[in-house]
Amino acid sequence: MSLTVPEVFPASLSEIIPDSLPETMLAAVLYGQEDVRIEQVPVPHAGPGELIVRVSAALTCGTDLKVFRRGYHAKMIHPPALFGHELAGVVAEVGEGVTNFAVGDRVMPINSAPCGECYFCKRAQENLCEDLLFNNGAYAEYFRISARIVAKNTMLVPPHVSLEHAALTEPLACALHGFQDSNPRPGDTVAVIGGGPLGLMIMHVASLAGCKVIAVVKHDAQAAIARALGAAHIVQTTIAEDAVSAVRDLTPDKRGVDIAIEAVALPETWEQAVEMVRNGGLVNFFGGPETGTKVQFDTNRLHYGDLTLKATFHHTPAICRDAFELIAGGKFKAGLFITGHAPLSELNGAFAQLLNRGSQGNQIKTAILPASGLEPAAGKVEALP
Structure with a gap:
């Protein structure tokens, strides 16, 4: 399973973001245990404080693989539902009141955001927030970023960083938290x-x-x-x-x-x-x-x-920014963690491959590209020396 990843940007922004969003989009819908269907669903629109992002890359991860196998996630997903949470893309629509982002911006939203008001947040333990808000639905052509995540946990991606590498920020934040802890x-x-x-x-x-x-x-x-x-x-x-x-x-x-x-x-x-x-x-x-x-x-x-x-669980907004800077700074070998590419239509095959060949350790993450040709990688995927 592979997909050619272009190395040049599209000629104009209109090739990335249409003048108006379509009425429907392709998205992966989880119905139950190992039951994921690629369907046409309504394109979301931005409410106050929200963003709609055209997804450039959504990465497979261990949590999504567990969700795929079990058919649910107790805290985050109850089928039928869109799922997937590691992504980066290009802003396609801006909700009322959003001033820090504009259509065409390259962004990376983290999958959650704390409330900032509960007992744990006030003790600088935002990872244990009693009202931790999660976002899901990355395996789709368009993705809605909720207002709290826009305000607290969405980052602009600089031009020199590929969006599929930026999408590694959330799992890296978990790893960095565990190490620092x-x-x-x-x-x-x-x-x-x-x-x-x-x-x-x-x-x-x-x-x-x-x-x-x-x-x-x-x-x-x-x-x-x-x-x-x-x-x-x-x-x-x-x-x-x-x-x-x-x-x-x-x-x-x-x-x-x-x-x-x-x-x-x-x-x-x-x-x-x-x-x-x-x-x-x-x-x-x-x-x-x-x-x-x-x-x-x-x-x-x-x-x-x-x-x-x-023990260490999840991450905090501050740690997410540290992880993002580690990727943007170039020291972190992001390319080694993406071992395959696939279109959205082959998501089930990507999970099957991770379950089979992944058990031998030769598959780490697959970048699902919902819109082929939308966003290039900044250089080719790295190979092991």
Whole structure:
């Protein structure tokens, strides 16, 4: 599955944004478990404070894959519904009262925005907002950005940044939050368990921050990209005890790593992380297992090892801006995370490919391009060295 991505901009803005929006558009509608249909639906229009964006690229992600498999999301999606949330595009319509954006602007909306008024928001914990507003519907030709997200969590994309790279901001913000929440220091040794998109992002962020990264992955493809993203060492095994021993063998006196970040969301890898970290170290349970999952820890190890255990969920507007600047600044190797392109009509095939070949680690994210030729990438997709 592939789609040629043009490398030159259209001749004029009218080729991107028509004089008036059409009445209907193609969009992916989730009806239930592995039941997604590409249908004609009404084009949304901008209410007060809102924007309508013509979608240039919408990226597949682990959350959307879970939604596809399960047929719903308890907090965000109840079928039938539009879905998809990692996107960037071009403003096609501006709602009343919006002054910071204009038709033709290249923008990247984050998938949520906090209320700013609840108990958690007032304690600078906006990721735990009691009225966190979510946006869904990225797998479509047009997308409505709600007023709160326009005001708090939508960014202008500079000309030198491709929109499909800008669309990586939301997952990168989650990864950056998890890393920053682990209180790292330059020179720390950080073990990251898991070679999925977010695990790989955490590895890359940690490497860019001057940490020594040990990547704990299963597959050859994951090992290759982890090296390309700055991992100093690769531990590739499916046996938990071997992984713990291999990680400890890479640290002075086998004492363990300073920080262990779990990004798999399985009870056995949560337990592994605790065994990998040194006395006085920190474990971040970044991956969230299913509700009701139980784990077992040696209380002696936790207490006398003086371990810090924590978890990190979602992101904040400030962290989203930090992630966006990391992409715009060019240090973050965005191109390595987009391993395929597909038109909207092939969304089901893209999910099937992620479920199959993705299990071998050679598929990270597919950029769904609802309007072929709408927006070029800034250069070709990067290849592994």
